Amino acid sequence: xxxxxxxxxxxxxxxxxxxxxxxxxxxxxxxxxxxxxxxxxxxxxxxxxxxxxxxxxxxxxxxxxxxxxxxxxxxxxxxxxxxxxxxxxxxxxxxxxxxxxxxxxxxxxxxxxxxxxxxxxxxxxxxxxxxxxxxxxxxxxxxxxxxxxxxxxxxxxxxxxxxxxxxxxxxxxxxxxxxxxxxxxxxxxxxxxxxx
Amino acid sequence: xxxxxxxxxxxxxxxxxxxxxxxxxxxxxxxxxxxxxxxxxxxxxxxxxxxxxxxxxxxxxxxxxxxxxxxxxxxxxxxxxxxxxxxxxxxxxxxxxxxxxxxxxxxxxxxxxxxxxxxxxxxxxxxxxxxxxxxxxxxxxxxxxxxxxxxxxxxxxxxxxxxxxxxxxxxxxxxxxxxxxxxxxxxxxxxxxxxxxxxxxxxxxxxxxxxxxxxxxxxxxxxxxxxxxxxxxxxxxxxxxxxxxxxxxxxxxxxxxxxxxxxxxxxxxxxxxxxxxxxxxxxxxxxxxxxxxxxxx
Numbered sequence: 301x302x303x304x305x306x307x308x309x310x311x312x313x314x315x316x317x318x319x320x321x322x323x324x325x326x327x328x329x330x331x332x333x334x335x336x337x338x339x340x341x342x343x344x345x346x347x348x349x350x351x352x353x354x355x356x357x358x359x360x361x362x363x364x365x366x367x368x369x370x371x372x373x374x375x376x377x378x379x380x381x382x383x384x385x386x387x388x389x390x391x392x393x394x395x396x397x398x399x400x401x402x403x404x405x406x407x408x409x410x411x412x413x414x415x416x417x418x419x420x421x422x423x424x425x426x427x428x429x430x431x432x433x434x435x436x437x438x439x440x441x442x443x444x445x446x447x448x449x450x451x452x453x454x455x456x457x458x459x460x461x462x463x464x465x466x467x468x469x470x471x472x473x474x475x476x477x478x479x480x481x482x483x484x485x486x487x488x489x490x491x492x493x494x495x496x
Numbered sequence: 497x498x499x500x501x502x503x504x505x506x507x508x509x510x511x512x513x514x515x516x517x518x519x520x521x522x523x524x525x526x527x528x529x530x531x532x533x534x535x536x537x538x539x540x541x542x543x544x545x546x547x548x549x550x551x552x553x554x555x556x557x558x559x560x561x562x563x564x565x566x567x568x569x570x571x572x573x574x575x576x577x578x579x580x581x582x583x584x585x586x587x588x589x590x591x592x593x594x595x596x597x598x599x600x601x602x603x604x605x606x607x608x609x610x611x612x613x614x615x616x617x618x619x620x621x622x623x624x625x626x627x628x629x630x631x632x633x634x635x636x637x638x639x640x641x642x643x644x645x646x647x648x649x650x651x652x653x654x655x656x657x658x659x660x661x662x663x664x665x666x667x668x669x670x671x672x673x674x675x676x677x678x679x680x681x682x683x684x685x686x687x688x689x690x691x692x693x694x695x696x697x698x699x700x701x702x703x704x705x706x707x708x709x710x711x712x713x714x715x716x717x718x719x720x721x722x723x724x725x726x727x728x729x730x731x732x733x734x735x736x737x738x739x740x741x742x743x744x745x746x747x748x749x750x751x752x753x754x755x756x757x758x759x760x761x762x763x764x765x766x767x768x769x770x771x772x773x774x775x776x777x778x779x780x781x782x783x784x785x786x787x788x789x790x791x792x793x
Contacts, residue, residue, distance in 0.1 A: 327637075328547045329554035331626035333561045334771045337704060341628040357505050364512045368519075372539040373547075374627045374635060375664045375671045378532055379520030386512050426632040429524065431678045438704045 310468035315350060315358065318464050319366045322346050327373055338445045341418065343370060345454050347385045348414035349407065349461035351392025354469060359389030377429060384421040388414045411454020412447050419446045528664075537666040540637060544669035548624040548639050562772055583722055613653070613743055616779035619644050623773055624669070632702075634677040638776060641668045645780040651727075651739045654776040657767030658682070658727060658745045661738050662778060670778070675708065675745070676700040676770060683728040683737050684710055684745055686762070688719045695728055698745060698764065706771070708746060708764040715757050723748040725764050740779060 322342065331339050343366055351359025363385030370381045392410055395401065420443060523532050621640035627633050640646050642665050652659040652672050660674040673680055678700060685693035694717045696710040710725060725748065729741025750763035 324543070324546055324550050325554065326628055327625040328550035329558050331628040332558055332623075332771075337706060337771075339626075339628050343628065357508055360509050360512055364516065367516075370628075372536050373543055373625065374633075374637075375536055375540060376627075376633060377520060378523040378536070379516040379518070383513065383516040383520070386509070386516065390509055423632065426678070431632055436702055438707075439702045442702075442704070 311354065311358065311465070314465055314468050315354075315362050316365070318346070318350075318461065319362060319369065323366060323369045323373060327370075335449060336445050338442060338449060340449055340453065341415070341446070342453060342457055343367075343381075344385065344388050344414040344418035345411045345450060345457040346461060347389045348392040348410045348454075349458040350465070351389040352396050352407065352410055352458070353462060353465055354393065356390045356393025356397055359393035360386045361389070363387070363389030380422070380425050380429075384418055384425070387421070388417050391417075407454045407458035408451050411457065412451035414454075415447045415450025416443075419443050537664065540664075540669055540671065541641075541666045544624060544637065544639065547637065548622065551622070551624045566772075580722070613740055613779065615781075616651075616740060617645070617781040618653075618777040619646060619780050620775055620777050622775055632678045634674040634700075635663070636672050636674065636773075638670050638672055638778070639668070640778060641666050641670050643667050644778075646670050646778050647780070649738050651743065651779045652776050653743060653768070653779065654773050655768040656744060658739065658743045659768050659770065659773070659776055672776065672778075674770060675766065676706065678702065682739060682745065683730050684725050685728050686710060686713065686717070686719050686748065687724045687726060688717060694719070696761075698725065701763075706766065707749070708766060709761045710748075710764055711759075711761045713756065713760050713762065715760055717756065719748055719751045719756065719762050721748050721751050723751070 326341070326343055330342060333340055347359065347363040347366055350362045354362075364382045367380075367382030367385035368378070370376070371378045392414065395410065423439070423443070519532070526532055619640050621638045621644070623636050624639050625637035627635045638652075646662055646665050648662055648665055650662040652661060658675060660672045660677070660680060662670045663673040664671040675682055675698065680698075680700065682698040684696055684698045686696060687693050694713050696713045698708055698710050701707045701709050713719070725745045727739040727741055727743040727745060728737060729739055729743075730737045744767050746764040746766040748762050749765040752762075756762060
């Protein structure tokens with residue numbers, strides 16, 4: 301019983317630790333690195349990866365938490381980043397639930413889409429909240445470079461998230477096997493086959 | 497069973513969206529002293545030691561990435577700096593003469609000096625966090641706060657140039673809004689040729705935050721590339737400047753007569769290397785006679 305309870309808390313705990321560490325590293329180090337004048341932002345990639353691996357509900361909840369932490373830590377208008385990251389986490393999770401794409405480059409496409417939603421969405425929210433700024437080619441170039449950077453970083457971020465979350469996902473094959481042993485079931489290797 | 501799962505998923509999603517919208521609405525309508533802002537200040541106070549530790553620990557990785565970028569730009573930068581050095585040498589001689597004349601004339605009319613940067617107390621501090629999205633919002637968090645004498649509105653400088661101003665402060669940390677943030681506007685003077693100093697408003701251009709614009713300039717102002725831009729430090733009147741006068745801000749990088757005539761603006765490159773800052777200085781004094789600090793840029 302206690303094993304079951306521990307198992308059910310494993311994913312939320314791992315995701316909470318991952319989100320907290322990622323936001324701290326992002327704002328303390330990664331944000332200070334610029335490529336072609338654009339800061340690298342791994343938070344939307346992280347949320348998209350969690351959605352892809354864990355599903356729409358954990359993706360949306362993780363997106364809300366990470367977004368709220370980003371808004372709190374950067375003294376931004378609360379709720380703006382949360383709203384965007386909820387959409388990213390939920391959409392990535394729904395993609396997994398409806399299509400279950402297996403191609404190795406899916407994280408790249410999802411990462412690019414997540415970065416696009418985060419960048420364009422943030423810009424639109426700022427316009428709605430009253431930032432007076434003209435839309436220009438420079439703005440478009442900035443958005444395109446940001447999306448390209450997001451796509452480039454999507455695979456390593458996805459691999460990192462997969463490594464951290466692996467083993468705690470509800471339908472993870474290794475976890476199913478472990479649960480079978482602990483509840484008294486035989487492993488597939490030691491189970492007698494029908495032919496014998 | 498499936499329907500129950502779908503209903504639960506939709507309910508949680510709706511709840512999260514509604515909570516976000518409520519937070520957004522409440523925060524947007526609140527004053528800086530209200531509860532949500534207080535919670536935010538509490539969070540940055542708690543997170544600042546962790547961020548400072550992470551910032552120090554990850555400095556080698558940052559430097560490595562910075563080294564690649566610097567190497568790519570080094571040759572172009574060297575040529576630019578050589579041209580600048582030659583131009584500055586010529587100007588230094590002109591300024592030497594002008595400064596002597598200026599001192600003599602000031603003494604003659606007994607003119608009182610504005611408080612210069614040297615008159616301010618400076619708190620040197622490390623940057624511990626930086627906003628990831630520099631498209632509209634460009635802020636950074638520093639490891640000095642109210643306990644170090646820092647207050648909202650204090651000007652922040654680095655590398656001999658203006659960086660921004662303190663926008664939020666708690667006891668051990670502060671948030672600096674950079675001059676490249678879309679909310680930032682600075683009253684500046686363009687020192688064109690030493691004969692006049694046209695007033696304008698400095699704002700970042702969207703899409704390239706390191707390209708600043710000085711707007712509302714006179715249409716026929718004789719501004720050339722390489723002219724220095726300094727803070728105006730306007731005193732008196734309803735809108736006083738946050739910034740002390742004569743802090744160098746940048747140099748005119750593009751002065752197109754057609755653009756100046758049509759849009760009354762020129763382009764400025766900031767003097768401070770805003771993307772590779774490690775430390776900044778906060779100007780915390782001198783206290784004004786009426787005990788108040790200016791709150792508008």
